Amino acid sequence: MPKVYNLLSLDIAEFLQQYIEEKKLMPGDKLPSERELAITLSVTRTTLRHGLEILVGKGIIYRVHGSGYYICKPKVNREFTHYCFPCQDSLLMEREYNVLPIEYIPTSLAQIAQNLFSPLTLSELRSISYVELVDDIPISLMYTFQDSESEHLLPDLPFSKTLPEDTYFTQTIRVFPESFGENESLIELLNLTADDSLLLISTFIHHAERIHALCLSICVGARVNLISDVKLP
Structure with a gap:
């Protein structure tokens, strides 16, 4: 259930944003302690935390347990329609982008x-799994699955720069269905905190009226801006 914040919490969040701008705080800089901020604003620490949570949700600050709140690096802009084709994403290619192969696959994605590919088993599919990093910060886990026919159509998936003729894709986006609270693999690979939220972006690649490949991405919502040029009628 989404959190509901009162107007005072929103005012605190706005004040903190102005404070960050006026003090010209940079990524990695630390905010004053909760005690100092609560005294400055003449509010309780509980009310203050609600304002801080708003900024955490926006990806402006992040919390280190036992230490305090720090300024985040700027969000990564990504083209939604090219999310599972990073080499076609002009916004992403402006940043320092790297990938690292991994073996972990969440149960829900498997x-x-x-x-989708039944009666084929996972062992019969070509699959690639890796963590995406921008400026050495993990932003998502990417998984691709292909049948044998699509290996010829898209041998470089997910790093294809073009799609073959008569090939197209469809996409969905939703909240990642698994809780990561006790999932040590997800927490470690994406360097997650309790304040983070995850999205699942699915790309289905079609050819000859059939789905031949699937790209799934677990994206850290607070670290990415999804940019779409799709215009609704």
Whole structure:
């Protein structure tokens, strides 16, 4: 259930944003302690925390337990329609982008791929798994699954720079269905905190009226701006 904040919390969040701008705080800089901020604003620490949580949710600050709140690096702009084709994303290519291969696959994602390509098993599919990093910060986990036919159509997936003729893709986006509270693999790979939220971006690649490949991305919402040029009628 989404959190509901009162007007005072929103005012505090706005004040803190102005404070960050006026003090010209840079990524990695630390905010004053909760006690100092509560005294400055003449509010309780509980009310102050609500304002801080708003900025955490916006990806402006992040919390280090036992230490305090720090300024985040700027969000990464990504083209939504090219999310699973990073080499086609002009916004992403402006940043320092790297990938690292991984072996971990969340149960829910393995099940999605298994259901989509049944009766083929996962072992019969070509799959690639890696963590995406921008400026050495993990922003998402990417997984691709392909049947044998699409290996010829898209041998470089997910780093294809173009799609073959008569090939197109569809996309969905939703909240990642698994809780990561006790999932040490997700927490470690994406360097997650309790304040983070995850999105699942799915790209289905079609050819000859059939889905031949699937790209799934677990994205850290507070670290990415999804830019779309899709115009609604």
